[in-house]
């Protein structure tokens with residue numbers, strides 16, 4: 245994929261942990277992270293790629309269950325410090341929370357004009373049948389790919405996994421079993437990997453990613469937020485007590501179908517505490533595919549009247565990280581609600 249007349253591309257691998265580099269503890273049988281050199285030893289063929297590869301390793305490799313705002317800022321700082329020295333970045337990360345990290349980075353990396361591609365695997369790279377080797381090679385080659393004018397083909401945060409390159413803030417982990425672990429139900433893949441790599445022409449047409457402002461990393465995130473999936477039988481008093489918790493700064497509400505929720509007076513009254521306390525509430529659907537359309541059913545008009553923001557086709561992962569990012573900017577309630585409903589990084593479809 246790297247074009248012949250182009251100078252060798254320089255890619256920095258940021259290794260955070262995850263199954264891709266794990267080994268089995270002989271005593272307990274549990275998988276735990278392994279050193280980076282072991283990962284490269286398992287792939288001597290990497291040297292034959294037409295890419296200059298360097299690496300940065302987290303001081304403590306983690307299972308991605310332990311990833312969060314602190315880790316996202318750490319990744320962001322590594323990219324910021326090395327931004328001018330590299331043509332692209334490949335982040336090795338566990339699959340469990342990869343969709344959250346990719347979404348968070350998509351907001352935090354402002355005016356990004358280079359590829360940041362996350363990948364990992366379902367089986368450790370040292371295992372013969374591992375999906376890690378193909379995922380890593382594909383991610384590196386995609387990060388090194390350029391268009392006819394020598395610009396990086398990818399100029400956003402993506403996830404390369406299985407046979408696809410996805411926009412990072414559009415995916416959800418849907419399988420703990422399959423090598424195609426991620427689903428991007430509301431947005432097409434940016435590339436498909438088979439015998440050939442088929443790029444989606446939309447990548448080149450996306451003028452938004454031809455940024456002219458200087459790159460910077462936003463590092464303050466508000467983590468006092470909550471995802472709450474409503475369910476039949478949810479007790480309004482429990483909802484009320486959550487909303488009365490003074491630590492709470494933002495709520496992502498997982499609703500039914502096209503954004504519907506109970507209409508009882510008790511439920512509406514409990515939810516109204518959010519507006520009184522100026523806590524932004526973002527409505528996302530519990531369905532894997534499709535969009536919130538507040539006002540389509542009577543069962544969502546009450547939410548609109550309470551100032552709940554229509555999350556359209558946002559994934560839950562993108563919704564909660566967008567909330568953390570906007571609240572972290574120190575914006576007031578009205579400004580956060582307004583920005584939540586706007587497309588900032590291609591994360592939602594606004595018709």
Ligand code: ASP
Pocket residue numbers: 261262263264306307308309337338339340341364365366
């Ligand atoms: N528990 C692992 C992690 O997310 C799973 C994986 O990498 O696939 O770190």
